[in-house]
Amino acid sequence: MTEENGHLGIRDYxxxxxxxxRLELLGESALTNGELLAILLRVxxxxxxxxxxxxxxxxxFGGLNGLHSARFDELCxxxxxxxxxxxxxxxxxxxxxxxxxxxxxxxxxxxxxADVQNLMGHDLAAKDQEELWVLALSTRxxxxxxxxxxxxxxxxxxxxxxxxxxxxxxxxxxxxxxVHNHPSGDPHPSEEDLRFTEExxxxxxxxxxxxxxxIILAREGFISIRQEGRVSFNTLxxxxxx
Numbered sequence: 001m002t003e004e005n006g007h008l009g010i011r012d013y014x015x016x017x018x019x020x021x022r023l024e025l026l027g028e029s030a031l032t033n034g035e036l037l038a039i040l041l042r043v044x045x046x047x048x049x050x051x052x053x054x055x056x057x058x059x060x061f062g063g064l065n066g067l068h069s070a071r072f073d074e075l076c077x078x079x080x081x082x083x084x085x086x087x088x089x090x091x092x093x094x095x096x097x098x099x100x101x102x103x104x105x106x107x108x109x110x111x112x113x114a115d116v117q118n119l120m121g122h123d124l125a126a127k128d129q130e131e132l133w134v135l136a137l138s139t140r141x142x143x144x145x146x147x148x149x150x151x152x153x154x155x156x157x158x159x160x161x162x163x164x165x166x167x168x169x170x171x172x173x174x175x176x177x178x179v180h181n182h183p184s185g186d187p188h189p190s191e192e193d194l195r196f197t198e199e200x201x202x203x204x205x206x207x208x209x210x211x212x213x214x215i216i217l218a219r220e221g222f223i224s225i226r227q228e229g230r231v232s233f234n235t236l237x238x239x240x241x242x
Contacts, residue, residue, distance in 0.1 A: 045080025136173035
C-alpha cells in the first residue's frame with residue numbers, strides 16, 4: 001500500500017522503521033507486540049497498514065492474552081483479518097505456548113539436597129579448585145538458572161553478595177541454593193562457610209529472596225548446611241525440602 005489520501009503504507013516508512021527490517025537488524029526483543037504482530041499480518045487493509053491493524057487488534061481484544069482467548073470467528077470478524085490472518089495469529093500464539101511448555105518441562109525440580117548432589121556432584125566434587133555456584137529456583141523449586149560465580153580459592157570475605165543475588169533477580173527467581181565444593185574431599189562446613197551462609201540469609205531476607213540451602217560437595221559426599229542445623233535459615237521451608 002502506498003501513500004494515498006494522506007495514509008502511509010509500510011513501504012512508505014523509513015527502511016529502519018519497518019518491522020521486518022528492525023527485527024533483522026535489532027532482533028525480536030527490540031520490537032513491540034504490535035510490530036511483531038504486524039509481521040505476521042504482512043499487509044493491512046484499506047485505510048490501515050499492517051502495524052495499525054496490529055495495534056487495533058491488540059486494543060480490541062485487550063492484549064496478547066485477549067487474542068489468545070478470542071474465538072476464531074471473532075478474529076475473522078475484524079475488518080482486514082479474515083480466515084488466513086486469524087489462523088496465523090492462533091498458530092503463532094500456540095507455538096509460543098508450546099515452546100514455553102517445553103522449556104518448563106526441561107527444567108529439573110530440586111526438592112531435596114540429594115537432587116543437588118545428583119545434578120552437580122559428579123563434576124564438581126572431582127574439581128581440584130574450589131568453585132562457587134548459585135542455583136536460582138522458581139516457586140515450584142524448578143531450576144531457572146545455574147551460574148558459576150567464582151573459581152579458584154574462594155575467599156568468602158571477598159564474595160560480593162550483590163553479585164550472587166543478581167542471578168535470581170535477573171530471572172525473577174523466588175529462592176536460591178548456594179553450592180560450592182571442597183577439593184580436600186571433606187564436605188563438612190568450616191566456620192567461615194557458616195558465617196557466609198548467615199550473611200546470605202540476611203541479605204536474601206532484605207530482597208525477599210529465600211536462601212533454601214548451602215550445599216557443600218566433595219569426594220567423600222555432600223553436606224546440607226540446612227540439614228546440619230547449625231544455621232537458622234528463618235525462611236519458609238518448601239514442603240518438599242527435607
